[in-house]
Amino acid sequence: MAKVRGAVVVDNDVCKGCNLCVVACPTQVLALNRNVNNKGYHYSYMENPENCNGCTNCSAVCPDSCITVYRVKAEA
Amino acid sequence: MSVLTDRINEIIKPENLVYAKSPLLNDDLMHYCPGCSHGVVHRLIAEVIEEMGIQEQTIGVSPVGCAVFAYNYIDIDWQEAAHGRAPAVATGIKRVMPEKYVFSYQGDGDLAAIGTAETFHAVNRGENIVMIFINNAIYGMTGGQMAPTTLVGQITSTTPHGRDVDLNGYPLRITELLAQLPGAAYVTRQSVQTPGAVRKTKKAIRKAFEIQAKKIGTAFVEVVSTCSSGWKLSPVDSNKWMEENMFPQYPLGDLKDTGRADAELYRIKAK
Amino acid sequence: MGELRLMKGNEVIAEAAIRCGCDGYFGYPITPQSEVMETLMTLRPWESTGMVVLQAESEIASIHMVYGAAGAGKRVMTSSSSPGISLMAEGISYIAGAELPCVIVNVQRGGPGLGTIQPSQADYNQATKGGGHGDYSLLVLAPASVQEMHDFVILGFELAFKFRNPVMILADGVIGQLMEKVELIDQRPRWTNEQILEISGEWATLGKPSGRKKNIITSLELDSYMMEKNNLRLQSKYSQMKAEEVRYEAIACEDADYILVAFGSAARICQKTVQIARKKGVKVGLIRPITLFPFPEKIIAEYATKVKGFLSVEFNAGQMVNDIRLAVNGKTRVEYFGRMGGIVPTPDEVETALEQRF
Structure with a gap:
């Protein structure tokens, strides 16, 4: 059965660490990084990348349009 | 770890791209606070304009308020209006260039307080424009003062003990009032706190622009929004507060979708 | 015609x-x-x-x-x-x-x-x-x-x-x-879209084609240095207006001892006053500013050294008189006569005022 796998790329410098994508992610992929970007924000990153199915929920709620989403169909 | 990195890199390829920010949104860092709804609505407008292929025909009108700098982010032609006057400015643009798409973008102070007259009369004339209304129940830019849409009991910097109806009157449901006007073609209230809500709002904005092309009256989209800085809550808690407190006062959904009224209903019988 | x-x-x-x-x-x-x-x-x-x-x-x-x-x-x-x-x-x-x-x-x-x-x-x-x-x-x-x-x-x-x-x-x-x-004038056509593009395309919001920068109509600039620059640009524009666009009409000023300064309908009344005064043997002229900004200060300054006085005639409490005084810069007397509340003075009234003040 074909399984969907995804990945997101967060623009670290643009992210303001608002946490909305983390909450919106249905598979708990995202978290806020312990590190901060050059504005001092804990930017979002894929903490559990293996869970990502590329659903685009995170990019949908992102106020700063800093998330790009990729998705592939892969054999299980 | 490197195996995982390899797997991720395999996915991150142009052919697998499912979402990237619209090229109409430029790389200028938005000045909005973390979690601000403005950013989402800006993106949706950019996406709609891009998807409809109307970049060269669209003129935006930005307000006074946090969104004054909307013109910095969406790469179309813009006019920046005086406080509350965006519907008049949009009227001026649209009347002399009826073939263009014109939209105004205003907050609650701009649209529902100082610009109430301009708002009502633009809609009542059935101006063929799109009006986007960001309602976060507070004045964000000036530091969190009471807005006409501030809820009873809500604490702001000018209602430090909570909005009191004896002193300040009631939250203004201006969208309900506008829906009564015969010039309104489409009036809806949406939100952007969840992926589903965002997709609905995008559909509403798209519909509003399509209505403009049909020239059947004003298309008005309210987006119930958050202001985490003004509300002094985290963005995530702001969304919760909005769902619990704002939605009962400002229920989501379409308020009107009939096109502007038939003039015959209003015509005098004899001269 | x-x-x-x-x-x-x-x-x-x-x-x-x-x-x-x-x-x-x-x-x-x-x-x-x-x-x-x-x-x-x-x-x-x-x-x-x-x-x-x-x-x-x-x-x-x-x-x-x-x-x-x-x-x-x-x-x-x-x-x-x-x-x-x-x-x-x-x-x-x-x-x-x-x-x-x-x-x-x-x-x-x-x-x-x-x-x-x-x-x-x-x-x-x-x-x-x-x-x-x-x-x-x-x-x-x-x-x-x-x-x-x-x-x-x-x-x-x-x-x-x-x-x-x-x-x-x-x-x-x-x-x-x-x-x-x-x-x-005979009917002139409105500008075509092409003409507007040529005349104002650099700044007007006509819809942004790909390849050109977006046009933004705004008066906002939060950077003080940029805002000062904007102000200086405006001021240089006003200086250019002063250099190029001053318009006025001077009637019977060459030999005048006294000059009335009046604009709009007040100037029409003063034209008659000039005639009345001259019949009485008083040499009176009239300067009618056509542009109130830029104000015709040069011509007034020129006559300031030649005449015994200026009388500013206005349907107000004396507003233009201050601009005349600035132009005259103390070189001669500048007086004011006017009526308010919607009263339009007669030419004789103006003539009497002139006599009384000088």
């Missing part, structure tokens, strides 16, 4: 607007200028030239409609009378700040407040010193005849686009309501 007609000043504003190819008029009724919009609505230019005419919900809305339409590179205008112009002050400041061309007609009535509907020139300071907030100037034209009401609409649009600045036609209730013979 163009078509000759007997018309009211206010009607001519409308007729001239249509004929010169104006794209839009946005206004709100107020006495004594309501005939402007009434005439436009009767003539229905949207069916002939395509000119838009819209009755707004307020003067505030109408001036901001002008802002929007002017920002689209169109030739647009509004008209009002004193209390309405006060309401427009916000929009006029924004238009000046955003450097948009437009024509604003003020058919003045007496103030302050609701005042009277009778003629007045009490908005001189408001018109020539900006009127709203911030450092800005309007180019102000003062018609003294129905013909000039016509001519200044055409000239107003030329100057507005030359400087990308609002132009005010500062008339008064007399000129607005007066009927006179006027020669009308």
Whole structure:
């Protein structure tokens, strides 16, 4: 059965660490990084990348349009 | 770890791209606070304009308020209006260039307080424009003062003990009032706190622009929004507060979708 | 020769607007200028030239409609009378700040407040010193005849686009309501989209084609250094107006011992006063500023060394007299005579005032 796998790329410098994508992610992929970007924000990153199915929920709620989403169909 | 990195890199390829920010949104860092709804609505407008292929025909009108700098982010032609006057400015643009798409973008102070007259009369004339209304129940830019849409009991910097109806009157449901006007073609209230809500709002904005092309009256989209800085809550808690407190006062959904009224209903019988 | 007609000043504003190819008029009724919009609505230019005419919900809305339409590179205008112009002050400041061309007609009535509907020139300071907030100037034209009401609409649009600045036609209730013979220009076409692109494409919001920077109409600049630069640019524009656009009429000034200075309908009265005084053997001349901003200060300064005094005649409490004093700079006496509240003085009254003061 074909399984969907995804990945997101967060623009670290643009992210303001608002946490909305983390909450919106249905598979708990995202978290806020312990590190901060050059504005001092804990930017979002894929903490559990293996869970990502590329659903685009995170990019949908992102106020700063800093998330790009990729998705592939892969054999299980 | 490197195996995982390899797997991720395999996915991150142009052919697998499912979402990237619209090229109409430029790389200028938005000045909005973390979690601000403005950013989402800006993106949706950019996406709609891009998807409809109307970049060269669209003129935006930005307000006074946090969104004054909307013109910095969406790469179309813009006019920046005086406080509350965006519907008049949009009227001026649209009347002399009826073939263009014109939209105004205003907050609650701009649209529902100082610009109430301009708002009502633009809609009542059935101006063929799109009006986007960001309602976060507070004045964000000036530091969190009471807005006409501030809820009873809500604490702001000018209602430090909570909005009191004896002193300040009631939250203004201006969208309900506008829906009564015969010039309104489409009036809806949406939100952007969840992926589903965002997709609905995008559909509403798209519909509003399509209505403009049909020239059947004003298309008005309210987006119930958050202001985490003004509300002094985290963005995530702001969304919760909005769902619990704002939605009962400002229920989501379409308020009107009939096109502007038939003039015959209003015509005098004899001269 | 163009078509000759007997018309009211206010009607001519409308007729001239249509004929010169104006794209839009946005206004709100107020006495004594309501005939402007009434005439436009009767003539229905949207069916002939395509000119838009819209009755707004307020003067505030109408001036901001002008802002929007002017920002689209169109030739647009509004008209009002004193209390309405006060309401427009916000929009006029924004238009000046955003450097948009437009024509604003003020058919003045007496103030302050609701005042009277009778003629007045009490908005001189408001018109020539900006009127709203911030450092800005309007180019102000003062018609003294129905013909000039016509001519200044055409000239107003030329100057507005030359400087990308609002132009005010500062008339008064007399000129607005007066009927006179006027020669009308032949109908000129409105600018085509191609012409607008060529004339204003660099800044107007016509829709952004790919490849050009977006055009933004705004008066906002939070960077103080940039905002000072913007102000300096405005000031240099006003200096250029002073250098290039001063207009006035000098009547019987060459041998004059006394010079009356008056604009608009006050100048018409003073013309008669000059005749009366000269019959009595008093050598009186008249300088009629046609542009109130830029003010004809050079010609006044020149005569300041030659005459025994200037008398500023105004339908107000003495506003232009201050600009005359600045121009004269102490070199001779400058006095004021005027009536207020909508009273129009007679030529004899002015002559008596001249005798009493000098």
